[in-house]
Amino acid sequence: MYGRKAFQLVKELASGEKGQLTPYNSDLFDQVTAECSQHHLELQSLIRKIQEEGLDVQTTRNSEHYGSLIHHLSLVRNKRCLMAYVYNRAEIIRSLIWKVGPVLPQEIQERLSHTEEEYFKRHSAALQSYMSRLDLDLTVDMVPPKDPYIQVRVLDDIGVVLSDDKTTNFARHSMHFLKRTDAEQFISRGLMEELTD
Amino acid sequence: MTSESASTPGIDGDYEALISTTDVELLKRAWRNEKAAPEILHFESALIQRIRGQIQLMEETVEEFSGSGIDPLSVSLYQMDLDRTQYLLRSYLRIRLQKIEKYTFHISNNSEVQSRLSGQEKGFARRCNEDLERHLEESVLSKLPDNYRDILKQSLISEENDMVPEPHLDTFVVCKSRRFLGPFQLDGSDELLEMKPDDLCIIHYKSIRERVQEGEIDLV
Known part of the structure; x- marks a missing residue:
């Protein structure tokens, strides 16, 4: 049936967990583009047929006309599905820049197509250049601050750190009560986690 | 006594009016509007410039205070105030960026919307548009038959741009x-x-x- 494959592609997108990427389905994607080319061929041959009969393509309403219309509409629908697939994935990819930063972990990178990887790189560069022209880092302060101090647990041996006027030994698994601004740099590097009640 | 108590509400009213026009309050209002509005609003350039000046001033004050042995409690109150303002500013700019990302085709085709952006945002919008266009071009459009390759129209016979996501x-x-x-x-x-x-x-x-x-x- 026409359009079934494109529907499956979009359904894959819709049934995935929100904000999570499913692996890029290049197989199915290529099948749909192949279907598009097939539609186009049939469309052209029908139109040729109309022309050979010496009829005007714009006004003729015979079976060839309606046949070609079906091929045209199926093609347009396939295009919309393909675009939706890539467009919505691009939206998730952009949100990843905010969530995980400019370098993607291996397991996410594997799910992207080649052009998607390129897009991710280009878009984070665009974002980076905006922030440097603004001279303000927008990737910190993602949640509204409640308390200037937070409780953290150290996840990795950081060692002795000098902050303000005192030195603290951030040994692994130790817990500390720190200024949020001091702790944030460690948290974003995955060296500490915030403890919440 | 009576005259004093009678004048209090007036002072209170003035005080509230005064508070509601501080730049931080104005920023909070702009942030709330931006957050709730489906489309991108006018960039508050004068306000943002003032706020950034004030943040710098506050940072210097906090630094100075914490160096000079002033009561740590009041320093931490200043710090808290500073943190909140910075959050508001960043969040305001972030929400706008996300709207630009989301409606990039709509914005690039509409000069009225473009006039609402700051200079830097315009630069970002342009790059955003180029990148996404290129990505869609390479992933989808180049694989379709000729008459169906337009990025804004479903096919050549569409009379207007019928594939632009709008707010x-x-x-x-x-x-x-x-x-x-x-x-x-x-x-x-x-x-x-x-x-x-x-x-x-x-x-x-x-x-x-x-x-x-x-x-x-x-x-x-």
């Missing part, structure tokens, strides 16, 4: 008026609405859009 202006928003608004006509309908200050209203964004842009109505 939904008829979504509902919660809003309140800053002052008494006499019966006014809602945009796009013949209904009349009267709003008292601080009355909460749930209404189509579309129908109060211009009043939000003029600053008469705030979104919540």
